[in-house]
Amino acid sequence: MIQEVIESKLHNTFKPEYLNVINESYMHNVPPGSESHFKVIVVSNEFEGKRLIARHRLINVALADELKNNIHALSIHTYTESEWRIERDGVPDSPMCMGGEK
Template sequence: MIKEVIESKLTASFSPQVLHVINESYMHNVPEGSESHFKVVVVSEQFENQRLIARHRAVNQILSDELANAIHALSIKAYTPTEWQESGELIPDSPACMGGGKK
């Protein structure tokens, strides 16, 4: 399953204090049981002194095979431990699917 692959790769690469991998495929027009749309919340000391774009690039690099083959959409929330604590440790809601560009 893709979710377990994501969890394994991010755990091995970032040693996160917090890791949530959420399959949001059900929110989209895809077959039941799909694993194509994910939200990742990862909290790691490795993100200290990194800009947000560098954090996202690092996650995208680790998951490059999955992004090229299985994952259609990936939302990344990458925090330092301090940022996570200051956020109230809340996983942000994802916006509703707009149906592939439909408004």
């Protein structure tokens, strides 16, 4: 399962305090059971002192194979532990799919 691979790679790379990998494929025009659209919430002090773009690049590097071969869309939300204490209830919802028949 792609979701398990994502979870494993992010856990091993960032040693997060909190990690949530959400398969949002059901929100898109894909066959049932697809694993192509994900939202990741990663809380790690590895992000301390890094701008948002640098954090996203780190996630993209960690998931390079999956992004190249399996993942169509990835919503990334990264926080340090101190940011997470403030933001934990403020993670934005992903938008509904605008394409296809759904």
